[in-house]
Amino acid sequence: MTTATTTTNAPEAASGSLLLTLMKLRTFIALFAVIAFFSIFAPNFLSTANLILMAKHVALNAFLAMGMTFVIITGGIDLSVGSIVGLCGMVTGGLILHGIDLQFGYTIYFNVVEVCLITLAVGIVIGAINGLLITKLNVAPFIATLGTLYVARGFALLSSDGQTFPNLVGKPELSTTGFAFLGSGRLLGLPVSIWILIVVALAAAYVAKYTPIGRHIFAVGGNERAARMSGIRVGRVKMFVYMFSGFCAAIVGLVVSSELMASHPATGNSFELNAIAAAVLGGTSMSGGRGTIGGTIIGAFVIGILSDGLVMMGISSFWQMVIKGIVIIVAVVVDQAQRRLQQQVTLMQLAKKG
Amino acid sequence: MGPIDDDNCVLRLDDVTKVYSGIVAVRHANLALRRGAVNVLVGENGAGKSTLMRIIAGVEKPSLGRILLDGKEVEFHSPADAQRHGIGMVFQELNLFGNLSVAENIFATREITRGLRGIDHRAQIAKATEFLDRLDAGIDAETLVEDLPIGQQQLVEIAKAISLDTRILILDEPTSALSAAEVDVLFKVIRELKAQGVAIVYISHRLEELMRIGDYITVLRDGQITGHAMVKDIDTKWIVRSMIGSDAKDFAKSVEHRLGAEIFRAEEICLPRRTGGLAVDHVSISVRAGEVLGIYGLMGAGRSEFFECAIGQHRHSSGRIYVDGTEIDASDTSGRIRAGLALIPEDRQREGLVQALSIASNLTLASLDRFVRFGFHIVGEKEQSAITAAIRDLSIKAPNPDFEVTSMSGGNQQKVVIGKALMTRPKVLLMDEPSRGIDVGAKADVFRTMRRLAGEGLAILFSTSDLEEVMALSDRIAVMSNGRLVTVIDRAEATEEMIVTASAEGHKTTREHA
């Protein structure tokens, strides 16, 4: 009897823990799976040019997803990021092309660095407005950011009457040239936007792990009342995450305009959904308290590579949507299954020992 | 282990083992529950009592071993399954829907319906009131559960379990938030059930309760059953010895130290009750550095509410708080905490712990500033050594500090909440029922820590429903009743009778009015 049970248990437990390791690494595995799949079925997929192009696409979503990750960890959501991208793009375009018209014959022009800083400030301010609505006026995050989604998009369209600001080359005499560097420049062979992504991601991961504000973000999402009772200034923590999200969206607005050398008011439409998808795919829990920056970045890569690869394979955009949706759902289902399996496996192993 | 006569044994656990990821919670336990008797289960925090009971109630499945009900092997796949077999349980951590009314909670999943016309709310409320009255709870069955203090929630939970009309009723620390009066009523109900032949399992860390109500006692230690006896043959010394393997550590020896200047003063604190009247009624009190003030009172006396006002949880409270002689302007919690106050909340699940975080992160959550370099970088080693020290000082049984805090037993979770507050180094420490659910050994540890902190110049206010505790630990004893501060007595002059009489004062009049 005992020998029978041990012999049946041993391989079961072994295969169980193997399965468990596989599931723990599921986002990585998903990443390798999409890469492997497309390198076989999509021509030129692994060419350097294509990889860099894809990385630039992914970077856009990754920025938004990082901001979104912090917001979701606090138990909130930020639907306005796509619109902030659009509005910030228009701010950049407007400042480079037209400057600020002071109404009595004078126009102020800013140099490119100043334009970038102003744009970032605009993103942060919109984030701060979200934060104030949520912390001071007690508006639910979903509703507050849904409101700013419309308002920001509306202002983006108003700023140019719905037109595109084309050809952001700038004029040398106003020192507004050189904006293209952000979107198409290279440093040590890598696009500038990728370098920015690396810097911001490392900073965000550091904040999450090694700073008090990082801990506080997790605590607020895990149990807001307990966080408050521990002396955490919950309002400030929330302000921080929405402002950071706005900051990330502003970066994307800058990078997109610079890549296209034009700003279009509809840019960034529904970007927020991709950002949420990347965060969730990377293991962020929608109910708050759980998530990592690293996971989110991988999630963004999975989604990005999937979309680009499907395009390269020439699959219809309708099918692309279906496939993307299925991948997101499967990832979450696997996440749930992993938790259950984890318990079972350790249980079997320990039961054998004890 | 005494002989088990099978006639009386309704449920038997046969060689049951339960493992969680990382630890064995129960190993090879054999347990028999007898009909028409109170089967008491004792053991240190984390000994495996709740786990064993969760197995019987169908919440957890045993990793190994069998459950025999009336001599036949059974397997429970869910708590509902166990309920069908006549097993009900009051869980240590409350399991109520805060957004539903008391009546709806009691009849959750068993709603009284009128055919197609839906739930018969009136009948539910009438029935619920009946059960609540049996417990003398004084709770309106239509109130939302989240509006009730935790003690009353516990009564609702008990009423719900009784309403199931089960053959086996498991009570896992049902009295941890109840005071003497409610315990007496509960014991009356337990005796009635016992007379009807119900097998009752009773878990508690209040040893004198066990001696009063128990018939059979089983001792658990590190997941193993180490003793079994008839309660009439033993005494509390025996319990303690078989629980922790040595005699009880003394309650804090009150080292004589001089009291300093006044550190904390509350003036005219008032808090209106939602239903009218005052929950805290013009309470003024002052505490000096190095002083431990015990606040005794029955349930609903307003102790928790007073603490909550002091820490700034109620916007509509009035009154003034002084720390170190200066009035605190901040009316919000974080402002008050920065002014030097700290509160150990009564409800650890709702206000004490961040469930998603690890044991370690929970411990240091309130004091991260102490481990920071350059204003933002948490120094890992500093934090780690503080965590190790806290786990050692409070003898927290944590297999691995990086595990989630919910993977610990209830008493150990309470110790984490205490540890967290102690790490903040406040000037004034407010402790609302700090000893809730912790075992005798740990209680002594906590009390010793309180004494040490007082010696270092902290002012400590703590509330308790335990007479012995309040007598042993306080320098002065304040008695609250029905929101009012009835009296403040020096310990040297206090007697148990004085305190009990004072604590009943305000309640008599309300009961008569009601």
Ligand SMILES: Nc1ncnc2c1ncn2[C@@H]1O[C@H](COP(=O)(O)OP(=O)(O)OP(=O)(O)O)[C@@H](O)[C@H]1O
């Ligand atoms: N969900 C879980 N996951 C992992 N370990 C657990 C879990 N629940 C309980 N444990 C562990 O099982 C052991 C026994 O816990 P249990 O809750 O049964 O203790 P207890 O005797 O009820 O203690 P207390 O008096 O503090 O309530 C503890 O060491 C605890 O850490």
Ligand SMILES: [Mg+2]
């Ligand atoms: Mg327990």
